[in-house]
Amino acid sequence: MGFNLLTEPWLPVVRLDGVRQEISLTQALRNAASYRRLVGSTPTMTAALHRLLLALAHRVYQPLDAARWAQLWQARTEGGLPEAELAEYQDQFLGRFDLFDPHAPFFQCPALDNPPGSTAKLVAGRATGSNRTLFDHTTADQRPVLPPAEAARWLVTTQAYDTSGTKQPYRKARTAEGGLGNRFGCVLVEGGCLHETLLLNMQRYQPDDELPAGTTGRDRPVWEAEQPPDPEPDARAPLGWTDLLTWPSRRILLSTTTASGTTEVDGVVLTPGTRLEGDLVEWEAMAAYRRPWLKGGKQGELRAVTLDELRGVWRHSQELLLSSDRRWWNTWRASTRAKGPLPAQEPERRRPAVLDHIAELVEDGDIPEDTVYTLRVFGQQLGDQGGDTYTWYEEAVPAPVALMRAESARVGYIIGYAVSLANDLGEQLKLMERQYAADFHRELTKEQEKKSSDLEILYWPQLAQPFATFLRELGQALLHGASETAPAERWGQAVSELADRTAWQWLQGAPRRDRSLLTASAHFDDFQLARHKLHHIFRSGLARYSAPPQEDA
Numbered sequence: 001m002g003f004n005l006l007t008e009p010w011l012p013v014v015r016l017d018g019v020r021q022e023i024s025l026t027q028a029l030r031n032a033a034s035y036r037r038l039v040g041s042t043p044t045m046t047a048a049l050h051r052l053l054l055a056l057a058h059r060v061y062q063p064l065d066a067a068r069w070a071q072l073w074q075a076r077t078e079g080g081l082p083e084a085e086l087a088e089y090q091d092q093f094l095g096r097f098d099l100f101d102p103h104a105p106f107f108q109c110p111a112l113d114n115p116p117g118s119t120a121k122l123v124a125g126r127a128t129g130s131n132r133t134l135f136d137h138t139t140a141d142q143r144p145v146l147p148p149a150e151a152a153r154w155l156v157t158t159q160a161y162d163t164s165g166t167k168q169p170y171r172k173a174r175t176a177e178g179g180l181g182n183r184f185g186c187v188l189v190e191g192g193c194l195h196e197t198l199l200l201n202m203q204r205y206q207p208d209d210e211l212p213a214g215t216t217g218r219d220r221p222v223w224e225a226e227q228p229p230d231p232e233p234d235a236r237a238p239l240g241w242t243d244l245l246t247w248p249s250r251r252i253l254l255s256t257t258t259a260s261g262t263t264e265v266d267g268v269v270l271t272p273g274t275r276l277e278g279d280l281v282e283w284e285a286m287a288a289y290r291r292p293w294l295k296g297g298k299q300g301e302l303r304a305v306t307l308d309e310l311r312g313v314w315r316h317s318q319e320l321l322l323s324s325d326r327r328w329w330n331t332w333r334a335s336t337r338a339k340g341p342l343p344a345q346e347p348e349r350r351r352p353a354v355l356d357h358i359a360e361l362v363e364d365g366d367i368p369e370d371t372v373y374t375l376r377v378f379g380q381q382l383g384d385q386g387g388d389t390y391t392w393y394e395e396a397v398p399a400p401v402a403l404m405r406a407e408s409a410r411v412g413y414i415i416g417y418a419v420s421l422a423n424d425l426g427e428q429l430k431l432m433e434r435q436y437a438a439d440f441h442r443e444l445t446k447e448q449e450k451k452s453s454d455l456e457i458l459y460w461p462q463l464a465q466p467f468a469t470f471l472r473e474l475g476q477a478l479l480h481g482a483s484e485t486a487p488a489e490r491w492g493q494a495v496s497e498l499a500d501r502t503a504w505q506w507l508q509g510a511p512r513r514d515r516s517l518l519t520a521s522a523h524f525d526d527f528q529l530a531r532h533k534l535h536h537i538f539r540s541g542l543a544r545y546s547a548p549p550q551e552d553a
Contacts, residue, residue, distance in 0.1 A: 001263045003099040003148035007088055010149035013038050029086055032195035033076045043394035047186040047378035048160040055221040055245035057198050060089045064205040070366050076195040096223040099152055104228050107155055109251040116255040116267030119144050122154040143266055146244045151265035161380050162250055163286045167272050168180055170231045176272035179249045182303030182380055183280055183286035187352045190374040201354050208526030214283045215240030221487040222246040233272040238283050249273045285353035288319040307393040309381035314397050314467045315419050319349045321403045322412050359404045371478055398468050400475025410545045414488050421538045422463055425499040429455045432527040439519050459502045466494040485542045496535045503527050
C-alpha cells in the first residue's frame with residue numbers, strides 16, 4: 001500500500017486556534033493561512049520540513065517575480081494560495097511523492113540491495129550502534145516500527161541533519177560528512193501564519209534567468225529528477241536553490257511490513273550519499289555569514305553563523321539583521337585598531353538573502369514599515385567525533401523591519417557596542433572565577449577548560465530577553481526618528497546589573513572562610529572595577545553616535 005505525501009496527512013502543524021494537527025503537502029499550501037506554524041518534534045525536523053515545503057512552493061508558483069510575489073502575499077486574505085497551479089503540479093508529479101513506490105520511492109534510492117538495519121538509524125535520540133543516549137536504550141536486536149507519517153518526517157530530517165562518520169557501505173565507501181544542516185544555523189523568518197512564513201522565505205525564483213544567484217535552468221528538487229540516484233556515493237555542485245533545499249546527503253531505502261492492512265516501516269538502509277562540492281557560502285541563502293577575526297588582526301573567509309550552547313544567537317544580530325555596509329566596518333575597525341586591508345570583493349558580513357527581499361518589499365509598500373517579524377534559528381551540534389548528536393537548538397530573535405531597512409553605519413555601530421559589552425562582561429566573570437582557582441593552584445584540565453562554568457550558566461541565558469527588548473526599541477527609534485542610543489543605554493544598564501548579580505551569586509554561593517573568603521572578595525572587587533570601567537567605555541562610545549552624522553542625516 002502506498003503513502004503519498006501530497007495527499008496523506010504527515011506534516012505536523014499548529015492551527016490558529018492552537019490545536020495540533022497533521023496535514024498533507026497539498027493542504028499545507030492550499031490552506032496555509034489557516035495554520036500558525038509548522039512544528040516538528042525536534043528543531044532539526046522543523047527546519048528540514050520547512051525547507052522541503054519551500055522547495056515545493058517555489059516549484060509550484062514559479063516564475064516568481066516581484067509582481068507575482070505581491071499577488072501571492074495578498075492571497076492570504078482572499079482564500080489562500082492559487083489552486084490551479086497546485087493542481088497542475090500535482091497531476092504532473094503525484095507519483096513522485098509516494099513513500100513506498102517500488103520504482104521511485106520519495107527521497108530514496110531503490111537500487112540499494114543491502115540488508116536493512118534498525119529504524120533507530122533514522123530517529124535522532126534513539127540509541128544505535130556505539131552511539132549511546134541517556135534516555136533511550138534501544139538495543140541492536142530491537143527493530144522499532146514507525147508509522148508512515150513518522151517515517152517520512154525522519155526521512156526528510158535525516159537527509160538534512162544526519163551525523164557524520166562511518167555508515168553502512170553500499171559497496172566500499174563507508175565514511176560520510178554530516179548533513180548540510182549541521183554546517184549553519186538555519187534562519188527562518190516567521191510571520192503571523194504559515195502562509196506569511198512561506199512567502200517571507202521565498203526568494204525571487206526564475207531558473208531560466210538564473211535567479212536566485214547560483215540557480216541554473218536545470219534546477220529541480222530531488223523528486224523531479226529524471227531517475228532515482230545511483231546507489232554509489234558521489235559529489236557535485238547544486239543545480240540551484242530547490243536542489244540545495246532537498247539535498248540527498250544519504251542514500252536511503254525504507255523497508256516495510258504490513259499488519260492488519262496497514263503498512264509500517266520496520267527497517268532502513270542508510271549509506272553515504274551526495275557530497276557538496278565547493279563552499280556552502282556560494283549557495284545557502286537561509287544562513288547568516290561573518291568573517292571571524294584571526295590572530296594578527298586579520299579576518300578569515302566568510303563562515304556561516306552557528307548556534308552556541310550558552311551564548312545566544314542574538315550576539316549575531318548584525319549578521320542576521322543588518323545589510324552589508326563597508327562604511328560601518330571601516331569605522332569599527334578604526335575604533336578597535338584592527339589591522340589589515342579590507343578585501344575588495346567580499347562584504348564582512350552577509351545576512352540571509354530573504355531579508356534583503358523583505359527590505360525591498362517595504363519600499364514597494366507590500367509590508368508596513370512598523371512590522372516586527374521573528375527570526376527563528378535552528379541548529380544541531382554534533383559530538384566531538386561527529387558521529388552522534390550532542391544537542392539541538394532553536395532560538396528566536398525579533399526582527400523589526402525598520403532594522404532590516406537601516407542603511408546608517410551608526411545602527412551597526414550601536415548594535416556592535418551592545419554585543420561587545422555583553423561579551424566583555426562575560427569574559428570578566430570567567431576571569432574572576434579562574435583567577436580565584438589559580439590562587440589555590442588548582443590547574444584546569446583541557447576538559448575543564450572546555451566545560452561551561454557555573455558563572456556562564458548564570459549569565460548568558462539571561463541576556464536573550466533584554467536584548468530582544470533592545471532590538472524592538474531600537475527598531476521603534478529608527479521608525480520614529482528618535483535617539484537610537486536611548487535603547488542601548490537601557491540595555492547597557494540591564495546587562496551590567498545582571499553581571500553584578502551573577503558575581504554576587506558566585507561570591508555568596510559557596511561556603512568560604514579565612515584566606516579563601518579574602519581571596520574571593522579581592523577578585524570580586526577587581527571584577528566590580530572592571531565592570532564599571534567597561535560600562536563607562538560603552539556609554540562613551542554611544543555618546544559619539546548620539547546625533548546622526550552629516551552624511552546619514
